[in-house]
Amino acid sequence: MLGPDTVAELSADLPAAPADFRDTELNPLPVDWQLVRLGEVLAHRKEFITVRDEDEYKRCRVQVRAQGIVLRDFVRGADLTIKQQQIVRAGDFLVAEIDAKVGGFGIVPPTLDGAVVSSHYFRFEIDRKRLFEDFLGFAAMTPSFQKQVSPRGSTNYASVRPKHVMGYLIPLPPLSEQRAIARVLRTVQRAREAAERVVAATRQLKQAMLRHLFTYGPVPVDQADRVPLKETEIGPVPEHWEVLPLGNVLRQTQYGLSVRGQRSGQFPMLRMNNLTAGRLDTTDLQFVDLDPATFARYRLNRGDLLFNRTNSLELVGKTAMFDEDDPFTFASYLVRVVVDPNSVVPAYLSFYMNDQRTQARLKLLASRGVSQSNINATKLRGLVVPVPPLAEQSEIVRVLDTIDNKFATAERRCQSLLLLFQSLLHNLMTGQVRVHGLTELESIGGA
Structure with missing residues (x-):
């Protein structure tokens, strides 16, 4: 449970609430929203199994900075030193005992249903009649939530315990609005993830082209086998270089x-x-x-x-x-x-x-x-x-400049989507912007 000092710190310098908002311990919220402690909408669950040496288990882990839950590995029971492992379920809110302070928490995705984790994780079951799991996942990304996980000053602690998690505050809009908010944020998040994949693919393309160009010169890839090469102390290069x-x-x-x-x-x-x-x-x-x-x-x-x-x-x-x-x-x-x-x-x-x-x-x-x-x-x-001859050098530069320009364009799109996501996360999670009229964002992934 958050102490009065921490709540006071989180509430400091908040702007006065407009007429259709009310002041809360976190920030002004719409009058039709609740402010709840997670203990009101979560239940701490423990589901342990004893692993069998002959079976294979799927392990998951949290990523820091609230980047979600991902597959860690597949492991044979015989290779697990600790034989008591927890089972996690899709839609659970999973919190790492130590890494929570650096954003080590998130919602278990369907692909990791039935995965195992050690006792250093805390599993919380969500009351789905009141709280949509994806909304909680995004709420946990907000600065106001993360300040609660990592309070400063004399209230700091070495690790997070279930009682701390149950005391964290989140805004709670009506369930239908939670779903709409999560849908908008998920749309932008997926568009950003797609843009990041383009950046990664362009980076790989550049590395492949660097290897090709500095080995065969500025010739099409399908003509590389026609280029006469010579062996040098730095590897093969065209004979005339x-x-x-x-x-x-x-x-x-x-x-x-x-x-x-x-x-x-x-x-x-x-x-x-x-x-x-x-x-x-x-x-x-x-x-x-x-x-x-x-x-x-x-x-x-x-x-x-x-x-x-x-x-x-x-x-x-x-x-x-x-x-x-x-x-x-x-x-x-x-x-x-x-x-x-x-x-x-x-x-x-x-x-x-x-x-x-x-x-x-x-x-x-x-x-x-x-x-x-x-x-x-x-x-x-x-x-x-x-x-190489100067003309070939210039052609190599032209090819690589073209790739760099594509890379820069993809990076700018990534950055724009990140800024859009951060703005929407703040404004939607505080009710400054309501979801009505934002459904056109669902097409942003194809923009």
């Missing part, structure tokens, strides 16, 4: 500024966190003040490559091409790489440097410390790279 140390096709490598960045200043300074997935991310910048001569030495030019020479082993070697017109400088953990335009197209080299196989080779060059790894400019210049 050169394979050279990177330093042979560069005009310059230069370490960045050893100057502490500030929140404001004359010039933005790119740091290692600004290199993301082969692209520049300028949403988190620091700034420096420089005299004209120093700025001239460290000003980035369009087409420069930035190489992350010092970072964790996982992130060292990140590379991105600078494609801004505004005046930028760069910090000391980055190396500016200036290509010879007569030998290399900058974007081609950027794509090659970010290929998974190249990244794996770079990790082998890194000097490893306790928490940081380093690849100095000398080692970088010694990295062997494939050098």
